[in-house]
Amino acid sequence: MNAHRRLQEADSIKLERLPLSELRQGRHGKHHDIVARIAAEIEALPDGEALRIPLDGMQVSLANLRSAISRAMTSRRVKIGTFSDGESLCVWRKTAGTARYERKRGSRQKVVQGLGR
Secondary structure, three states, rough: OOHHHHHHHHHHHHOOOOHHHHOOOOOOOHHHHHHHHHHHHHHHHHOOOOOOEOOHHHHHHHHHHHHHHHHHHHOOOOOOEEEEEEEEEEEOOOOOHHHHHHOOOOOOHHHHHHHHO
């Protein structure tokens, strides 16, 4: 009986054909508007400046906002750095000129390994 019911449900579904040109390609998540605005601001930043985004007016968690911005900038092939102090999220474009301001990954690990010898 269940197989018969599933077959009837499958037959009742109306399928529609449409040209591929009408399909919206790409991700348009729920934070799209704010992330698109932030991404445009980041791309316009001069080298050595960061964009401060206050978190108190956002209806998005810090983690979700950071992830959405990271996805948007990755799709635009722009490398970014982020920092949060709990009240705001700071985002900047990573360039050769900003490397001295960024945390060096792995340097602590090298120091700890050096102490163990």
